[in-house]
Amino acid sequence: KLLKCQLILFQAIINNQNQWDAMLLTKGVVVIDVYQAWCGPCKAVLNLFRKLKNDFGEDDVLHFAVAEADSIPTLEPFRNKCEPVFLFCVNGKIIAIVRGVNAPLISKKITELVEEERKIAAGQKKRTEWLKCYISWCLLRLEEVVKAESILNICDMQDSVEDASRQLAFFFPNFDKSKTGQKAEKTLALIRPSLLKERRSIIKDDGFEIAMQKEIILSEEQIREFYREHVNQDYFPVLLEQMTSGPTLVLALTRENAIAHWRDLLGPKTVEEAKKENPNSLRAQYAVENIPISQLHGSSTPDDAQKELEFFFPQEHTLALIKPGAAKTHKGKYDIMQKVKDAGFTISKIKEEALTREMAAQFYKDHTGKPFFEELVNCMTEGPSVVMILTKENAVEEWRQLMGPTDPKVAKETSPESIRAQFAQDILCNAVHGSSTREHALQSIECVFGEIDID
Numbered sequence: 313k314l315l316k317c318q319l320i321l322f323q324a325i326i327n328n329q330n331q332w333d334a335m336l337l338t339k340g341v342v343v344i345d346v347y348q349a350w351c352g353p354c355k356a357v358l359n360l361f362r363k364l365k366n367d368f369g370e371d372d373v374l375h376f377a378v379a380e381a382d383s384i385p386t387l388e389p390f391r392n393k394c395e396p397v398f399l400f401c402v403n404g405k406i407i408a409i410v411r412g413v414n415a416p417l418i419s420k421k422i423t424e425l426v427e428e429e430r431k432i433a434a435g436q437k438k439r440t441e442w443l444k445c446y447i448s449w450c451l452l453r454l455e456e457v458v459k460a461e462s463i464l465n466i467c468d469m470q471d472s473v474e475d476a477s478r479q480l481a482f483f484f485p486n487f488d489k490s491k492t493g494q495k496a497e498k499t500l501a502l503i504r505p506s507l508l509k510e511r512r513s514i515i516k517d518d519g520f521e522i523a524m525q526k527e528i529i530l531s532e533e534q535i536r537e538f539y540r541e542h543v544n545q546d547y548f549p550v551l552l553e554q555m556t557s558g559p560t561l562v563l564a565l566t567r568e569n570a571i572a573h574w575r576d577l578l579g580p581k582t583v584e585e586a587k588k589e590n591p592n593s594l595r596a597q598y599a600v601e602n603i604p605i606s607q608l609h610g611s612s613t614p615d616d617a618q619k620e621l622e623f624f625f626p627q628e629h630t631l632a633l634i635k636p637g638a639a640k641t642h643k644g645k646y647d648i649m650q651k652v653k654d655a656g657f658t659i660s661k662i663k664e665e666a667l668t669r670e671m672a673a674q675f676y677k678d679h680t681g682k683p684f685f686e687e688l689v690n691c692m693t694e695g696p697s698v699v700m701i702l703t704k705e706n707a708v709e710e711w712r713q714l715m716g717p718t719d720p721k722v723a724k725e726t727s728p729e730s731i732r733a734q735f736a737q738d739i740l741c742n743a744v745h746g747s748s749t750r751e752h753a754l755q756s757i758e759c760v761f762g763e764i765d766i767d
């Protein structure tokens with residue numbers, strides 16, 4: 313409540329797009345703390361802001377606001393982020409961004425902007441911010457952080473869009489690609505049993521990365537399901553016999569334009585056509601003698617790729633929790649969430665909540681009666697936890713791997729990159745929790761989030 317009062321006195325509260333648009337009409341500099349509902353505005357900068365407001369308050373050039381990213385469409389790029397973001401708006405244009413509670417940088421930026429505004433007001437300087445705006449928005453769209461400051465400094469010296477574009481191309485080589493929509497794409501590739509027996513390494517160094525792979529023996533039922541559009545074709549019995557004759561290697565391949573590129577490499581559909589029309593194609597090169605069916609598959613369209621990838625690598629949800637000890641500091645919390653993101657998980661739901669003793673006991677019901685049970689429940693209820701639903705293929709298992717072994721001493725030895733190796737205090741307060749099975753995950757998700765439709 314106290315914090316809320318301070319905010320009302322001191323920082324304008326922006327909760328929707330209309331309020332955001334109204335804020336843009338403010339003259340002078342507005343420093344906006346962009347926050348997400350689950351974590352609330354940043355308290356760590358309040359004293360700094362108050363001091364700066366005192367220092368620069370007299371000509372009404374400096375203003376502060378807090379804006380909730382979740383409810384303002386313009387701030388969409390900042391949702392699901394795990395660190396505070398401060399935007400700097402001058403005369404209705406966002407011209408700079410600082411990510412993280414970097415007090416010296418925030419202070420420097422505010423001082424510079426206020427001084428610049430004063431010089432402009434006194435006729436000592438011309439306004440050059442249109443170019444900064446252009447670059448800043450490019451940065452926001454790219455969600456880039458690191459070089460924002462250097463670019464914004466450099467752009468003071470630029471005087472044309474060409475200069476700015478050159479700088480952008482230098483710092484962000486992918487910028488143009490992202491504009492033309494050429495981002496990484498995934499396709500599904502199958503290497504069928506007869507070829508797999510002979511040769512496993514046919515994925516050449518052709519710019520593909522293997523995002524996921526598994527070797528499985530498909531059942532007749534799975535093959536009928538996967539190839540349901542082919543079951544009435546005369547070649548289907550041979551295909552079925554082939555596909556059930558041993559393990560198949562299933563790959564999710566990524567690169568730009570992966571679908572078309574993989575299909576180009578494969579060549580014509582049948583072995584006969586491939587040998588005749590494109591003898592260098594993979595299907596021609598890796599044809600297996602006396603087997604009319606080609607040994608390689610690739611998805612045909614983006615829709616097919618999505619369905620096929622989903623078939624072999626279904627998305628799974630797990631419940632992950634940053635325990636109170638690790639959720640105590642912004643840094644601990646954000647560093648762990650950064651690792652979650654870097655590992656490719658989607659955070660489908662997130663909230664900060666203190667578990668009740670009943671919830672903690674339910675989570676750990678298998679440990680009831682163990683000597684550490686009481687202490688465990690105490691540790692889990694000593695403050696707010698960050699509770700997340702994580703979504704990824706094989707999420708339950710992969711989150712457990714990312715957490716690492718229960719005891720951080722073991723984790724440091726065997727999985728030094730794991731979260732517990734890096735963030736756990738001891739075996740009891742070991743930073744994170746994760747469901748142990750899919751079934752457990754569903755129960756825990758329901759216990760914390762109620763009956764929800766995650767997708």
Ligand SMILES: Nc1ncnc2c1ncn2[C@@H]1O[C@H](COP(=O)(O)OP(=O)(O)OP(=O)(O)O)[C@@H](O)[C@H]1O
Nearest residue numbers: 676684688717718739740741742744745746747748
């Ligand atoms: N010997 C122990 N001494 C103290 N605490 C323990 C001990 N063993 C387990 N714990 C605590 O109980 C929790 C649950 O234990 P479990 O064996 O299920 O570990 P886990 O599956 O690696 O962790 P979690 O279930 O929290 O994801 C551990 O995370 C840890 O906090």
